[in-house]
Amino acid sequence: MRFAMVGVLNTAFGYALFSILNLSGLPPQVALVISFSGGVLWNFMTHARLVFDTKGLGRLPFYFLSYLAVYAFNALSLEGLLSLGFQPIIAQGMIALPAAILAFILISRVLTDRFPWQQEM
Template structure:
C-alpha cells in the first residue's frame, strides 16, 4: 500500500513535469529524459525511506539501472504511440500504469536485494 501511495506521488510528479516540459515546447523524448533524470534521486529517497525502510545510498546504482530499464520501456512505447498519431501527453498518460507496474517489479527487487546481478553480502 505504501508503494502505491508513494508511486502515485512520484508518478504524478514525473507526469506533471513531462507535461509542463512538453507544453513548453520541448520534444516528447527530451521532456521524458529530463523528467526521468530529475525524478530518479527523489524517487529513490521516497521509495527507500517510506516504502522499503532502506537507508543509505548503497543501492542507488542498482536503482538507477532499474530506472534505465523502465525508461527504455517508456521511451520505446512513447515513440510507438506517437507514430500512431497520439498526442504526447495522451500517449504518456497511457504508458503511466504499465511503467508503474514495471517500476514496482524492478524497484522492489533492487531495494530488497533480489535483483539478479546483486551479490548477497
C-alpha cells in the same frame, strides 16, 4: 500499499513535469529524459525511505539501472504511440500504469536484495 501511495505521488510529479516541459515546446523525448532524470534521486529517496526502509545510498546504482530499464520501456512505448498519431501528453498518460507496474517489479527487487548480484555486496 505504501509503494502504491508513493508511486502515485512520484508518477504524478513525473507526468506533471513531462506535461509542463512538453507544453513549453520541448519535443516529447527530450521532456521524457528531463522528467526521468529529475525524478531518479527523488524517487529513490521516497521508495527507499518511505516504502522499503532502506538506509544509505548503497543500492542507488542498482536503482538507477532499474530506472534506466523503465525509461527505455517508456521511451520506446512513447515513440510507438506517437507514431500511431497520439498526442504526447495522452500517450504518456497511457504509458503511466504499465511503466509503474514495471517499476514496482524492478525497484522492489532492488530495494529488498532480490537480485542475485546484490547478495555479494
